[in-house]
Amino acid sequence: MADSTSTRLLLRLMATGEQNNLWGGYTNTSLQTIGRAAKGYQSIALTGDKTITHTNYSASNEGMVAFIKFTGTLSSAANVVFPSTETVLDIWNAAGQSVTVKTSSGSGVAIPNGTRIRLACDGSDFVNTSSSNIPSATTIAGQVTVSGQVKGLSSGTDSTDALTKAQIEAAIAAASVSGSNLVLNSATDTTPSYLNTKLLVGTGLSKTTNNGGGDETLTLASTVTLDGKAKVSSNDSTPGFLNGKLVGGTNITLVESSDGGDERLTVNASVDADIEQAAIAVAMSI
Numbered sequence: 001m002a003d004s005t006s007t008r009l010l011l012r013l014m015a016t017g018e019q020n021n022l023w024g025g026y027t028n029t030s031l032q033t034i035g036r037a038a039k040g041y042q043s044i045a046l047t048g049d050k051t052i053t054h055t056n057y058s059a060s061n062e063g064m065v066a067f068i069k070f071t072g073t074l075s076s077a078a079n080v081v082f083p084s085t086e087t088v089l090d091i092w093n094a095a096g097q098s099v100t101v102k103t104s105s106g107s108g109v110a111i112p113n114g115t116r117i118r119l120a121c122d123g124s125d126f127v128n129t130s131s132s133n134i135p136s137a138t139t140i141a142g143q144v145t146v147s148g149q150v151k152g153l154s155s156g157t158d159s160t161d162a163l164t165k166a167q168i169e170a171a172i173a174a175a176s177v178s179g180s181n182l183v184l185n186s187a188t189d190t191t192p193s194y195l196n197t198k199l200l201v202g203t204g205l206s207k208t209t210n211n212g213g214g215d216e217t218l219t220l221a222s223t224v225t226l227d228g229k230a231k232v233s234s235n236d237s238t239p240g241f242l243n244g245k246l247v248g249g250t251n252i253t254l255v256e257s258s259d260g261g262d263e264r265l266t267v268n269a270s271v272d273a274d275i276e277q278a279a280i281a282v283a284m285s286i
Contacts, residue, residue: 243265
């Protein structure tokens, strides 16, 4: 009777009375294969899609180990196709892109770059068998990415606890004051109110609500009228125009020009005739 092959690890199953004087070496090869499958580690460099093949009675079949690390610098996602045999694998993808582990006829499991995962093959395709239950009081250092919903959260109590949907909704409801869209002047303001109430106007300003009951707006306007009048000083009781507030004294005359247009006020000085003659006489005697 001829030797046969095991279905999972492709070990030599020696027939009774066969392989005289050779069975020791064959047995050692089988033991080495079993050891690699149970405890072995292998790093596999990827440059693109890869198909892994196995041969019978070999203690060095690629990927026939317990733990595989994919390495490399992939520029795009890749597929790694394994033989369609029953197996369990721990895989660490450090190849730079997503890697899908599958059989030739299966859809497999896509493993994101940087992810460690446990896969199992039932002889037709691989599935993710990583534990979905995290033991209580487990500390996770680093970022946690969740694809899907997080179910069964207990209500948070500490300041760093996650909140349930019910807690978030309650917080939103508590933050909503009676009559929506009220405002606060600052974070420490104790009394929310409508904008028209919270916004006060000072001297020289007015406010007007427009389109009452609809899409309302609030208009701020100046009530100060700039009439061109001036005061001589801060306690002047009667503002007036320049031609009235500026008064000519002795020998000074004020002349307004361009009346009703771009007006100008000319200041003229006149000298008494006697003074003028005296000044001329003095000048001539020098």
